[in-house]
Ligand code: SF4
């Protein structure tokens with residue numbers, strides 16, 4: 375991944391993708407829908423919804439939170455939800471940013487495809503194995519898979 379400098383650059387690139395998503399939503403609010411932050415869709419089991427994420431998004435989350443703060447998903451709910459609130463709002467995943475009630479599904483799908491294309495390109499550029507995984511599996515595999523395969527300590531991991 376290119377050592378600490380590689381991590382830093384990868385995190386910056388993910389931030390840029392998230393900024394692109396937010397800008398796209400602002401340009402086209404009618405298609406973006408309106409999230410009232412009710413938290414319903416973060417309870418995946420109850421909402422019958424799944425969230426898929428990629429390794430760069432978890433590297434970003436780990437870098438911003440510290441790897442020791444990564445949580446496992448132990449039930450059907452996102453582990454970062456507390457009550458109705460998202461405790462990682464600024465670090466939330468691409469899918470969380472793109473999905474909004476009342477939005478245009480085709481536009482959301484287009485934005486999602488573009489975000490994934492960019493995230494996949496980052497994996498290729500930084501030598502991170504690409505995965506598109508359900509959040510529970512991605513969190514379970516992150517430290518042993520993504521970090522060790524890149525022969526790097528996780529950002530914020532005291533062991534490194
Ligand atoms: S996208 Fe919809 S269900 Fe999800 S938190 Fe926002 S308003 Fe609630």
Ligand code: SF4
Nearest residue numbers: 416452454455460470
């Ligand atoms: S990261 Fe936040 S917005 Fe995304 S599913 Fe979890 S609690 Fe919801």
